Amino acid sequence: MNLSNVANGSSTKSGVSLRIALFIKAKKMMENKASSFPFDETVLASFNxxxxxxxxxxxxxxxxIQMVIKGDVVRLEMPAYSILMLPAxxxxxxxxxxxxxxxGFQWQAMQCDDVTQQAEIQTFSQAKGRSNQSDIKSVSYVDFNSQQKCFRFCQWIINLMNRTLVTETQSxxxxxxxxKARMVAVNFSHTDEADKLTSRIVLTQGTYQAPAKSLVQTxxxxxxxxxxxxxxxxxxxxRLTQSxxxxxxxxxxxxxLNAYATLGAxxxxxxxxxxxxxxALELEIDSVFKAIPKVIADxxxxxxxxxxxxxxxxxTDKGLTFVYPGVGTVFxxxxxxLHExxxxxxxxxESEGDLRTILQSDKIYQDIELNYVLPDKVAALQQEDLKQPIRIRKNSADEKGMTLAEQAISGVGSSYLLTQLLTQNFQIQPRFSMGYSMGEVSMWACLGVWEDPYEMIDDTFSTSLFSSMISGHLHAVRKAWGLKHKTESHQVESHQADINTQLEHDIGHDDExxxxxxxxxxxxxxxxxxxxxxxDDYPRVYLAINQGDTCIISGCDxxxxxxxxxxxxxxxxxSGxxxxxxxxxxxxxxxxxxxxxxPLNDFTERAFSHNEDTYSTHVKAKNNIDPTQIxxxxxxxxxxxxxKHNPFCGKKIAKSVADNLCHPLDFPKHVNNARRIGASLFLEVGAxxxxxxxxxxxxxxxxxxKQCDAVAISSRAKDDVCELLNAIAQLISHRVPLSIQPLQLGLAILIENQDEMLDKAKSSEALLETQQ
Known part of the structure; x- marks a missing residue:
């Protein structure tokens, strides 16, 4: 069939509701999650x-697609991948x-954009309307050849399988x-002198998810x-050097790792x-070997x-303290x-709450959409002799930054994610916890004291505390300084100058x-x-936070x-x-x-004791976190x-948080007090x-x-996994009890896959020798 003969129509009927299962397999033997089908391939012999x-x-x-609709099983052979297609x-x-x-799938030769829009509607309709169009990720590729289209199609299947969104700027x-299911609309278009050829494909995530990648590898x-x-x-x-x-x-x-998990702890x-x-390992061994005598002596x-x-x-873990950072640390x-x-x-x-909102991902991962166009399609570039496609920015990222409410939610959300990672996956249990500024909110929310910290998300957006009292219009500041209410002032000023002129006036004058x-x-x-x-000579300047050798002042600019x-x-x-x-x-x-x-979690339940014929108190721990031990x-x-000494009280916690956020923060005093109580090993749980x-x-x-140490598990300057492993390494050397199972499981799968690929390689070589 020649595409130029398909005019104002689609060979795939829009009325047909598609639900075709796709399985992808890499052709080359490579370390790839899509290297094989997630079932025994010998079963395929029973199918035509x-x-x-x-x-x-x-x-x-x-x-x-037409064959699969009739009930057949089809294997599409593409340059780098094989795709098995069968009815869902x-x-x-x-x-x-x-x-x-x-x-969903539509492909047409069209003469006008109206028909293009209609075809897009048909494709989404064919996808059974499972999501609003705004929920569907849409990507467009211009003037791609067949091989390039195959590659992009396969890559989006793999992205869905990995639950990974990949763009030209980030992953x-x-x-x-x-x-809502993850969905992507992949659009291809090609314009020649006669026609505009377009195709649209809607893909939805399947039930299979790629296994975890190994934290450790070669x-x-x-x-x-x-x-x-x-x-x-x-x-x-x-012994390691000899082996x-x-x-x-x-x-x-x-x-x-297996030996350590069994005996080394x-x-x-x-x-x-x-x-x-x-x-490089041999160099590390030599360096540490020589350093051990002096380090022990000192x-x-x-x-x-x-x-x-x-x-x-x-x-050890006797003084292990989870430290929660305040606003402004998310990056x-x-x-x-980490999700991989x-x-x-x-x-x-994701099953517990709206992870997208918890982390404020729309701001943290501000996406940049890119279209692929050939140089001769972009006259404005005025570049010659360019043969490769040029990436043109479609929608620029939001450059407005994050509000105080968004930073607060994202900060608590990132701390919650890392708390779960540490306590659930690595089974690390803190003895103490503390927070820097808003970090005290994270402390109560992340360690299971508050009953439903998720409900604070909507409350944080709706309250005037973060939108206008201590941020935004700063009504609390205006009241303290005896100034007019912002809305009052704006109503009078709006008659005298437009917004831009007024903004310049605001910035250029002293608040006094x-x-x-x-x-x-x-x-x-x-x-x-x-x-x-x-x-004291500057009544509208406040020493907000004492950090020791540095301080933060705030007030009239x-x-x-x-x-x-x-x-x-x-x-x-x-900038905040x-x-x-x-x-x-x-x-x-x-x-x-x-x-x-x-409201606080219910930490106790009454259970009858047959031995003592009395009722006893038992603690309810949520997600393996027992806040009564912290x-x-x-x-x-x-x-x-x-x-143990004083059961949690919602009123006392609320007063503690309010006192913390409203009073100046003396962080050295806070750290010294924590040390006095027993904290010695501080683990920062946040961005x-x-x-x-x-x-x-x-x-x-x-x-x-020498009696204290502080460890971070995140850094904007370092790779996520490397920084996490550095933290785990330090905790192990400090002899903190933890599980190394996340390292062992990934490594076992990695070795198994490599052995399987090696066996396949040997089989291929043997077959080649036989044929020769």
């Missing part, structure tokens, strides 16, 4: 499988879980609206060696080695740039890779002489003592800048607007208390809150590593760094 090689993409795909009901009856579902978890080696003294550690390193030339490094690593010292290759610690760790005085494209390594975790979180609030926040490398010596100049320093300006931890925030203390007065440390309380840096600096200034 029609094999069709793809030469003209739309034409051959349509032909295959037949796949369900066989209990085969498809990689994706083909639910991350494919977020979706609650109870380029990310991870070994654990334990002992009770210097000799035992060094002997273990020697390296004889045994596969993956097998060595698997044996090592009981020994007092641990060395963790990380390396990017077997050769009762110190040793680490390498590759991420190997050894602590001669492990802190662009954070945790982009912990798919079950993401599935569970006008009813316009121009708020500023600045990070200074000055101590609180130095700032407090001058701040011009007054802040004047104070900074008087201090003889420079200030790093923050928040009056949290300032004098005006005290005006909304009651509103903050009311907002955080939340001491919660607030910045405004001298003593920690522990259920980035700002608290880790601050706590280590505070501990160094107090000269207690």
């Amino acid at each position: 499988v029609i094999v069709q090689c793809v030469e003209h993409f739309e034409e051959d795909l349509d032909s295959a 009901l037949k796949a369900a009856s066989l209990k085969w879980h498809p990689h994706a579902i083909l639910s 991350h978890f494919w977020f979706r609206a609650p109870f 380029q990310r080696l991870f070994f654990i060696f334990t002992g009770n003294n210097q000799s035992e550690l060094q002997q273990a390193l020697v 390296l030339p004889r045994v596969s490094v993956l097998s060595l690593m698997a044996d090592n 009981d020994q007092s010292l641990a060395v963790v080695l990380q390396a990017t290759s077997a050769a 009762e110190g610690r040793y680490q390498t740039p590759a991420g190997s760790y050894f602590f001669s005085k492990p802190l 662009d494209k954070m945790f982009s890779q 390594y912990f798919p079950d975790l993401y599935n569970r979180l 002489h006008h009813d316009n609030v121009c708020w500023g926040s600045f990070l200074l490398r000055k101590s609180a003592v130095e700032i407090n010596s001058l701040i 011009q007054s802040c800048r004047t104070l900074i100049k008087a201090l003889g320093t420079r200030g790093l300006s923050s 607007v928040s009056a949290m931890h300032t004098g005006p925030a005290m005006l909304i203390h009651q509103e903050t208390y009311d907002f955080y007065l939340r 001491t919660f440390i607030s910045s405004q309380l001298e003593q920690g809150v522990h259920y 980035d590593r700002q608290n880790t840096i601050l706590i280590n600096r505070i501990n160094e200034s107090e000269q207690v760094e």
